[in-house]
Amino acid sequence: xxxxxxxxxxxxxxxxxxxxxxxxxxxxxxxxxxxxxxxxxxxxxxxxxxxxxxxxxxxxxxxxxxxxxxxxxxxxxxxxxxxxxxxxxxxxxxxxxxxxxxxxxxxxxxxxxxxxxxxxxxxxxxxxxxxxxxxxxxxxxxxxxxxxxxxxxxxxxxxxxxxxxxxxxxxxxxxxxxxxxxxxxxxxxxxxxxxxxxxxxxxxxxxxxxxxxxxxxxxxxxxxxxxxxxxxxxxxxxxxxxxxxxxxxxxxxxxxxxxxxxxx
Amino acid sequence: xxxxxxxxxxxxxxxxxxxxxxxxxxxxxxxxxxxxxxxxxxxxxxxxxxxxxxxxxxxxxxxxxxxxxxxxxxxxxxxxxxxxxxxxxxxxxxxxxxxxxxxxxxxxxxxxxxxxxxxxxxxxxxxxxxxxxxxxxxxxxxxxxxxxxxxxxxxxxxxxxxxxxxxxxxxxxxxxxxxxxxxxxxxxxxxxxxxxxxxxxxxxxxxxxxxxxxxxxxxxxxxxxxxxxxxxxxxxxxxxxxxxxxxxxxxxxxxxxxxxxxxxxxxxxxxxxxxxxxxxxxxxxxxxxxxxxxx
Ligand SMILES: Nc1ncnc2c1ncn2[C@@H]1O[C@H](COP(=O)(O)OP(=O)(O)OP(=O)(O)O)[C@@H](O)[C@H]1O
Ligand SMILES: [Mg+2]
Numbered sequence: 001x002x003x004x005x006x007x008x009x010x011x012x013x014x015x016x017x018x019x020x021x022x023x024x025x026x027x028x029x030x031x032x033x034x035x036x037x038x039x040x041x042x043x044x045x046x047x048x049x050x051x052x053x054x055x056x057x058x059x060x061x062x063x064x065x066x067x068x069x070x071x072x073x074x075x076x077x078x079x080x081x082x083x084x085x086x087x088x089x090x091x092x093x094x095x096x097x098x099x100x101x102x103x104x105x106x107x108x109x110x111x112x113x114x115x116x117x118x119x120x121x122x123x124x125x126x127x128x129x130x131x132x133x134x135x136x137x138x139x140x141x142x143x144x145x146x147x148x149x150x151x152x153x154x155x156x157x158x159x160x161x162x163x164x165x166x167x168x169x170x171x172x173x174x175x176x177x178x179x180x181x182x183x184x185x186x187x188x189x190x191x192x193x194x195x196x197x198x199x200x201x202x203x204x205x206x207x208x209x210x211x212x213x214x215x216x217x218x219x220x221x222x223x224x225x226x227x228x229x230x231x232x233x234x235x236x237x238x239x240x241x242x243x244x245x246x247x248x249x250x251x252x253x254x255x256x257x258x259x260x261x262x263x264x
Numbered sequence: 265x266x267x268x269x270x271x272x273x274x275x276x277x278x279x280x281x282x283x284x285x286x287x288x289x290x291x292x293x294x295x296x297x298x299x300x301x302x303x304x305x306x307x308x309x310x311x312x313x314x315x316x317x318x319x320x321x322x323x324x325x326x327x328x329x330x331x332x333x334x335x336x337x338x339x340x341x342x343x344x345x346x347x348x349x350x351x352x353x354x355x356x357x358x359x360x361x362x363x364x365x366x367x368x369x370x371x372x373x374x375x376x377x378x379x380x381x382x383x384x385x386x387x388x389x390x391x392x393x394x395x396x397x398x399x400x401x402x403x404x405x406x407x408x409x410x411x412x413x414x415x416x417x418x419x420x421x422x423x424x425x426x427x428x429x430x431x432x433x434x435x436x437x438x439x440x441x442x443x444x445x446x447x448x449x450x451x452x453x454x455x456x457x458x459x460x461x462x463x464x465x466x467x468x469x470x471x472x473x474x475x476x477x478x479x480x481x482x483x484x485x486x487x488x489x490x491x492x493x494x495x496x497x498x499x500x501x502x503x504x505x506x507x508x509x510x511x512x513x514x515x516x517x518x519x520x521x522x523x524x525x526x527x528x529x530x531x532x533x534x535x536x537x538x539x540x541x542x543x544x545x546x547x548x549x550x551x552x553x554x555x556x557x558x559x
Contacts, residue, residue, distance in 0.1 A: 056457075056461060057460075057461075058457050058461075075460070076457065076460040076461040077460075077461070077463065078461070078462055078463030080461065081461065081462075082457075082458070082461045084454065084458065086454075088452075088454045088455065088457075088458050089458075090455060090458075090459075090473065090476075091553045091554070092476045092477075092479075092550075092553040092554070101459070101462055101464075101472075102462035102463050105459070105462065105463055105464040105465070105468045105472065106463040106464075134552065134553050135553070136553060150462065151461075151462070154462060154463065
């Protein structure tokens with residue numbers, strides 16, 4: 001039942017070369033319930049990754065507090081699995097070693113037990129038989145599967161995903177989205193999923209939070225009342241099309257702000 | 265190709281363009297690969313042989329190329345082909361012993377120097393406290409060239425293995441340290457984040473992520489250091505040892521045996537080359553991942 005609470009969060013970064021700071025996130029308030037799937041949608045550069053990194057514990061807030069499962073976030077930890085946009089798996093480790101990394105550094109499992117768990121999760125993400133490969137021998141989609149498996153093997157209650165399928169080709173992206181839906185239907189976790197793709201947000205999320213351009217604020221939060229389990233066919237649903245239209249207009253307004261150079 | 269055809273063309277400048285156009289490419293490649301590389305060495309060897317036989321240099325002390333090869337064979341195996349040609353030396357048949365002495369000093373010095381450098385480089389690269397603690401001292405000592413340490417090393421350690429080991433350790437430390445620090449600093453910060461997110465402690469991150477991520481750079485440092493190690497050990501042996509390739513080099517010189525001096529030079533070149541290949545080969549497999557450079 002681990003939920004995420006963002007309470008009055010500001011994040012400021014020092015401007016390189018200058019003494020001033022830039023405010024990237026401005027008074028972010030958002031709650032994600034336990035086992036809920038929320039998508040964070042916004043124009044490029046609005047601070048989506050920063051918000052996710054904050055919950056992951058990579059970036060501290062300037063003001064406000066992030067809490068997961070009722071405990072304030074103080075740093076990264078295995079209770080919050082992060083899936084990165086560029087997979088970010090360890091290039092010198094084989095696929096199996098990458099997946100085994102979490103349990104092995106925590107000293108939780110070893111030997112046969114660990115091997116079994118690793119091959120179970122490789123199987124679940126569709127990588128059975130690739131355990132001995134090095135990352136550079138894999139396609140982009142396969143590397144993302146490794147990134148997902150190495151997190152799932154820790155069985156974290158919270159999944160934080162930062163445009164994990166953004167760099168994939170259209171066909172692979174759909175396959176990966178359906179894989180994620182299938183995994184989530186079987187094994188519910190609290191998910192915060194960052195994307196700038198409207199279709200992806202509606203296909204996956206229970207709710208979609210739209211962010212405004214700089215400084216990043218939560219502009220609207222939309223419910224997605226589409227039935228589950230969902231698949232790619234959900235995109236033909238009239239309700240989907242209507243929601244997509246609304247989100248399209250919300251986003252277009254924000255993109256305009258970005259391109260007319262509002263702010264600085 | 266172009267240089268090969270130009271060389272051939274110089275015999276018949278008028279017809280050259282036509283011949284260039286019709287000559288098959290493979291012929292030019294064969295010329296370039298199997299003939300051209302040997303042109304300069306053959307000329308140099310011929311002049312060397314001539315100058316040596318006619319005793320034209322250094323009051324006739326400069327030996328012919330063939331004399332040096334005989335000396336090397338004598339030193340290596342105790343093969344004394346002809347007494348008149350290359351008189352037997354006290355080093356006859358002792359090559360392996362002296363090579364072993366040098367290699368022993370290098371192994372110990374290189375081992376101590378590079379292990380210390382990797383440990384301190386990791387500390388200094390990964391933590392700001394470590395950097396403040398280590399970096400100023402290292403930066404202060406680094407500009408002192410290793411040869412400057414020789415008198416102090418001889419005074420502190422006497423004659424024998426110890427000063428050579430000390431100097432080799434000192435000389436190999438710096439390139440490995442500098443490359444380790446830069447490798448650690450340039451290591452992908454996102455991989456460190458990923459490791460922390462997966463539950464690794466600071467210490468585990470350092471050993472299981474930062475160290476391997478920095479390893480291509482560390483290996484570069486180790487390769488540079490292996491060359492420096494040979495240079496250093498030779499200097500140390502010239503000045504403060506009674507064995508080793510460097511000692512034979514200087515002692516033969518003192519006995520006016522320039523054939524042995526050159527045999528020692530050839531030995532040093534071969535050992536340095538083989539050491540570099542060895543270092544490369546040892547780490548080749550563990551660096552297979554970094555060849556294509558993507559993650
Ligand atoms: N460490 C940092 N230091 C300074 N500025 C930063 C830092 N990280 C991010 N920023 C700035 O904060 C803003 C938001 O960045 P962020 O990566 O969160 O955006 P995003 O919404 O994820 O964008 P994208 O969709 O392109 O990934 C950007 O203008 C970026 O330049
Ligand atoms: Mg981003």
